[in-house]
Amino acid sequence: MTKKIKLSELGSLFGGDIQALEGVKIEGDVEIDLGQMGMNPQMAYALGHETAQMAMHLMNISRILGYPVDQVFGGQQQAAAAAPKRLSKLIESKFSVGKVDEWKTPIQEVVLGATSSDGGTRKSTITLGGENALPYYFDGPMPHRNHITMDVFDMPINMAKAVKGNYEDVINSPAEWAKKVVRDFGADMVTIHLISTDPNIKDTSPAEAAKTVEEVLQAVDVPIVIGGSGNPEKDPEVLEKAAQAAEGERCILASASLNLDYARIAEAAKKYNHVVLSWTQLEINAQKELNRKLMKQCGVARENILMDPTTAALGYGLDYAYTNMERIRLAGLSGDMELNFPMSSGTTNAWGAREAWMTSSPLKEDSDWGPREYRGPIWEIITGLTLSLAGNDLFMMMHPTAVQVLKEITQTLYGSKETDPVDIDNWITAVL
Amino acid sequence: MKLNSPLQVYKYLPQTNCGECGDATCMAFAAHLIDRSKKLDNCPPILKDAFKKKYIELLTLLAPEIREITIGVGERAKKIGGDDVIYRHQLTFFDPTAFAYDVWDTMPENELVERVNKITNFRKFYIGKFLRVDMVAVRCVSGDAAKFAAAVKKVNETTTLPLILCSFDPAILKSGLEVVKDKNPLIYAANEKNWGEVAELALEYKVPVVLFSTDLDKLKSLALTFAEMGIKDLVLDPGTFPQGKQLKGSFERFVKLRRSGIKDAQKDIAYPIMAVPLNAWLVYKEAAAASYWETVLASVFTVRYGDIMILHSLEPYAMLPEVHLRETIYTDPRTPAKVEPGVNAVGSPTKDSPVIVTTNFALTYYTVESDLSSNKINCYLAAVDTDGIGVEAAVAGGQLTAAKINDSFKKANFDFKEKTSHSAVILPGLAARLQGDVEDATGLRVMIGPPDSGRIPGWMEKNWPPKPK
Numbered sequence: 001m002t003k004k005i006k007l008s009e010l011g012s013l014f015g016g017d018i019q020a021l022e023g024v025k026i027e028g029d030v031e032i033d034l035g036q037m038g039m040n041p042q043m044a045y046a047l048g049h050e051t052a053q054m055a056m057h058l059m060n061i062s063r064i065l066g067y068p069v070d071q072v073f074g075g076q077q078q079a080a081a082a083a084p085k086r087l088s089k090l091i092e093s094k095f096s097v098g099k100v101d102e103w104k105t106p107i108q109e110v111v112l113g114a115t116s117s118d119g120g121t122r123k124s125t126i127t128l129g130g131e132n133a134l135p136y137y138f139d140g141p142m143p144h145r146n147h148i149t150m151d152v153f154d155m156p157i158n159m160a161k162a163v164k165g166n167y168e169d170v171i172n173s174p175a176e177w178a179k180k181v182v183r184d185f186g187a188d189m190v191t192i193h194l195i196s197t198d199p200n201i202k203d204t205s206p207a208e209a210a211k212t213v214e215e216v217l218q219a220v221d222v223p224i225v226i227g228g229s230g231n232p233e234k235d236p237e238v239l240e241k242a243a244q245a246a247e248g249e250r251c252i253l254a255s256a257s258l259n260l261d262y263a264r265i266a267e268a269a270k271k272y273n274h275v276v277l278s279w280t281q282l283e284i285n286a287q288k289e290l291n292r293k294l295m296k297q298c299g300v301a302r303e304n305i306l307m308d309p310t311t312a313a314l315g316y317g318l319d320y321a322y323t324n325m326e327r328i329r330l331a332g333l334s335g336d337m338e339l340n341f342p343m344s345s346g347t348t349n350a351w352g353a354r355e356a357w358m359t360s361s362p363l364k365e366d367s368d369w370g371p372r373e374y375r376g377p378i379w380e381i382i383t384g385l386t387l388s389l390a391g392n393d394l395f396m397m398m399h400p401t402a403v404q405v406l407k408e409i410t411q412t413l414y415g416s417k418e419t420d421p422v423d424i425d426n427w428i429t430a431v432l
Numbered sequence: 433m434k435l436n437s438p439l440q441v442y443k444y445l446p447q448t449n450c451g452e453c454g455d456a457t458c459m460a461f462a463a464h465l466i467d468r469s470k471k472l473d474n475c476p477p478i479l480k481d482a483f484k485k486k487y488i489e490l491l492t493l494l495a496p497e498i499r500e501i502t503i504g505v506g507e508r509a510k511k512i513g514g515d516d517v518i519y520r521h522q523l524t525f526f527d528p529t530a531f532a533y534d535v536w537d538t539m540p541e542n543e544l545v546e547r548v549n550k551i552t553n554f555r556k557f558y559i560g561k562f563l564r565v566d567m568v569a570v571r572c573v574s575g576d577a578a579k580f581a582a583a584v585k586k587v588n589e590t591t592t593l594p595l596i597l598c599s600f601d602p603a604i605l606k607s608g609l610e611v612v613k614d615k616n617p618l619i620y621a622a623n624e625k626n627w628g629e630v631a632e633l634a635l636e637y638k639v640p641v642v643l644f645s646t647d648l649d650k651l652k653s654l655a656l657t658f659a660e661m662g663i664k665d666l667v668l669d670p671g672t673f674p675q676g677k678q679l680k681g682s683f684e685r686f687v688k689l690r691r692s693g694i695k696d697a698q699k700d701i702a703y704p705i706m707a708v709p710l711n712a713w714l715v716y717k718e719a720a721a722a723s724y725w726e727t728v729l730a731s732v733f734t735v736r737y738g739d740i741m742i743l744h745s746l747e748p749y750a751m752l753p754e755v756h757l758r759e760t761i762y763t764d765p766r767t768p769a770k771v772e773p774g775v776n777a778v779g780s781p782t783k784d785s786p787v788i789v790t791t792n793f794a795l796t797y798y799t800v801e802s803d804l805s806s807n808k809i810n811c812y813l814a815a816v817d818t819d820g821i822g823v824e825a826a827v828a829g830g831q832l833t834a835a836k837i838n839d840s841f842k843k844a845n846f847d848f849k850e851k852t853s854h855s856a857v858i859l860p861g862l863a864a865r866l867q868g869d870v871e872d873a874t875g876l877r878v879m880i881g882p883p884d885s886g887r888i889p890g891w892m893e894k895n896w897p898p899k900p901k
């Protein structure tokens with residue numbers, strides 16, 4: 001798979017097996033209450049017990065110098081000599097932990113969508129960024145929760161049955177499709193992928209693609225992402241026309257990359273008031289370079305830049321994607337002004353993993369893989385969740401269950417989920 | 433680890449450059465100690481009496497920040513902890529999170545045995561090895577020491593996996609320990625109430641022990657107290673709440689514990705951390721919802737510092753993402769997983785069998801190899817040395833070239849005239865643009881396969897053997 005979505009290509013990835021994906025029903029989907037999403041800012045962390053901490057450090061130093069033999073040989077050769085000490089009371093103590101001094105630069109805030117007061121027609125806007133620490137950490141407030149934008153395509157495409165079952169009724173109408181993801185699946189935003197513009201698919205004209213964008217803008221009142229087909233020759237023109245049609249709406253233009261005419265996309269964003277998605281492929285220096293070019297060479301304002309450092313699926317390069325994002329976020333927090341932008345992930349890429357869609361394991365030595373209808377959504381969830389912990393802000397997703405579960409966990413860690421307290425002291429004796 | 437340069441380590445080594453460690457110089461060996469690719473015991477001279485003092489000093493200085501603890505015995509014994517960094521890119525994480533799955537003493541015996549076997553035998557092939565799970569946690573639900581001992585006995589007869597004995601009642605723990613006292617099980621758990629008696633058990637049976645408190649001050653008190661009593665194989669359970677603000681609190685405690693242990697170097701709290709994603713089942717009763725949420729909790733704490741965890745769901749859709757995410761986080765970022773370059777026989781190839789080219793990135797190589805062997809395609813498979821980069825990235829980055837491909841066959845002394853009747857090679861679909869260059873460099877007939885190796889069988893039906901020109 002290549003970059004986010006390109007589900008058109010997923011179809012070919014599935015190859016002969018796509019047939020096997022059809023005609024299967026999901027039984028007993030997961031039900032999770034979406035509840036009310038408050039926006040309470042994260043509780044500020046009270047700095048504690050500096051004196052205790054200093055004492056601790058001193059103790060450590062003397063330990064190291066005094067060199068305790070028991071510790072060196074620990075476990076294997078417990079000190080055989082002296083009889084163990086017995087204590088009748090717990091040693092009193094206070095836990096303390098240091099703060100991270102180098103996180104001094106907050107992540108840039110980026111506003112998506114524009115309401116009538118700002119020259120758009122969206123009902124409300126979404127703000128990404130503003131973090132002062134790694135996600136959900138206690139070091140500093142995380143002002144905005146994670147958001148999810150769901151994929152809509154401008155033509156029917158191949159997808160795994162587990163996904164397709166949800167969209168069969170709207171697959172021929174991007175506007176209806178967009179309404180459905182917002183109304184039924186709780187999408188915060190909608191991504192309209194103009195894949196039919198690819199000369200190798202339908203070669204839809206930029207003008208016609210722009211009409212589709214208008215339809216989607218009329219169908220829903222949430223902010224939207226406008227995605228090209230991924231064709232580097234055609235995308236700049238398509239995105240330019242679409243940007244014009246959506247003038248003033250502060251959409252995300254997806255994407256500017258180093259291998260196409262990014263300047264033209266940047267120009268369109270400036271002229272028609274949109275946000276540029278700066279997309280690179282798992283390479284922190286390439287990300288810096290493109291962001292720098294967008295800012296310095298093209299004059300895009302900081303508040304109009306979002307990054308997509310590339311998402312690889314769980315089991316297929318997520319280790320690279322995770323560490324790439326974590327490094328970018330740490331660099332941003334520590335003052336790298338070319339990297340401190342909010343991030344977006346093509347989480348739908350998770351469906352490229354064989355484990356997400358194959359009927360069963362191609363290897364007979366494997367334990368049973370079980371029903372694939374359950375494997376697909378959890379593959380999407382875990383791919384997204386892992387990246388959320390690395391600092392990702394916006395998720396481009398496909399499966400409704402995956403969307404709900406990812407929302408539930410990211411908002412829980414963000415701190416806006418109120419639930420009845422649970423007593424975990426008795427888990428050992430619980431009858432499950 | 434208290435040292436961060438080879439020079440600092442070098443000062444403690446014998447400095448004779450005798451080469452017995454396999455490195456030419458002590459300095460080279462020192463570098464391996466720093467990146468933890470070798471152990472101090474690999475240097476025979478330093479084990480001699482004359483160096484005893486230096487050996488002991490160096491061992492202390494080289495010890496990982498987070499204490500490393502062994503659970504179980506024998507081949508499937510498991511080490512946990514052992515970390516030196518808080519982000520994987522700073523070095524790598526050591527000792528992948530140990531996954532323990534629960535059984536309970538009120539299970540009918542046949543179900544218990546079946547469940548234990550399922551845990552023991554779970555496996556998922558991934559880049560050249562099987563991902564597996566690690567331990568069995570026996571929960572005492574009955575409250576009856578004899579029943580618990582019987583369950584532990586049955587589990588111990590059924591598996592060689594390490595065990596975790598779970599009860600807050602010291603008498604019950606003792607009954608279990610009696611059964612498996614030579615197996616180095618982990619006992620769960622000491623808390624504020626029972627700590628005195630549990631400490632006695634840890635001392636008597638010399639086993640590692642979990643300390644449980646959702647209050648970090650209390651947890652630290654327990655750790656200090658146990659350490660003072662000479663019990664240092666400790667695991668900390670700061671409580672895994674399944675939802676809401678309580679879960680956010682759990683997350684914060686994990687982060688705080690690990691940061692204090694590594695960044696602040698607070699040795700007396702630098703122990704492995706335990707998560708209990710099983711607690712998802714306390715709020716979700718339906719199996720799919722509970723399994724999904726358990727997997728979510730397991731993932732959060734695989735990424736953020738869980739060294740060992742207790743799980744319940746044996747659904748494949750829970751276990752597969754769990755083991756894959758653990759692999760994601762613990763794989764060594766310093767070196768891409770590679771296989772030996774060379775030309776390998778898959779099945780029993782003849783002169784009419786195809787010769788297939790791929791890269792030596794382990795994920796690529798093993799995916800292709802398993803696609804071929806599971807479809808019973810006899811062939812030669814060439815792993816070209818691309819420094820462990822996959823096909824598409826290696827073509828883009830210049831590690832997979834016609835010259836490299838030609839070299840691979842040369843180095844392997846693979847003579848197409850002698851080994852094949854067709855003098856043809858098949859390139860991956862994603863390397864199609866190398867076709868002309870490879871023809872020129874090798875003089876062979878070059879065929880282009882499909883983009884995904886899973887489709888080689890279908891492609892072969894149409895394209896193999898190559899039609900005469």
Ligand code: B12
Binds near residue numbers: 317858
């Ligand atoms: C992980 C990854 C990386 C990792 C690579 C890690 C590694 N050890 O390989 C890192 C971060 C290092 C990386 C770097 C780069 N990457 Co990269 N990367 C990816 C990513 C996300 C996944 C690739 C992967 O691992 N796939 C899984 C493996 C198993 O696939 P595979 O090797 O291709 O094998 C399959 C097939 O080829 C086939 N197959 C294999 N052998 C054979 C043999 C035969 C006969 C047949 C028929 C089939 C067959 O079957 C296999 C199983 O399906 C892809 C995007 C994506 N595809 O999702 C981009 C991608 C491959 N990268 C890309 C690029 C451009 C780069 C960089 C050049 C970026 C840069 N500017 O620096 C560098 C180059 C680095 C280098 N070569 O030194 C591009 C390539 C574009 C192109 N087509 O030219 C991609 C497609 C992203 C994109 N859309 O732009 N990348």
Ligand code: SF4
Binds near residue numbers: 447448452458
């Ligand atoms: S074995 Fe020890 S003394 Fe000999 S070269 Fe290696 S490190 Fe130096």
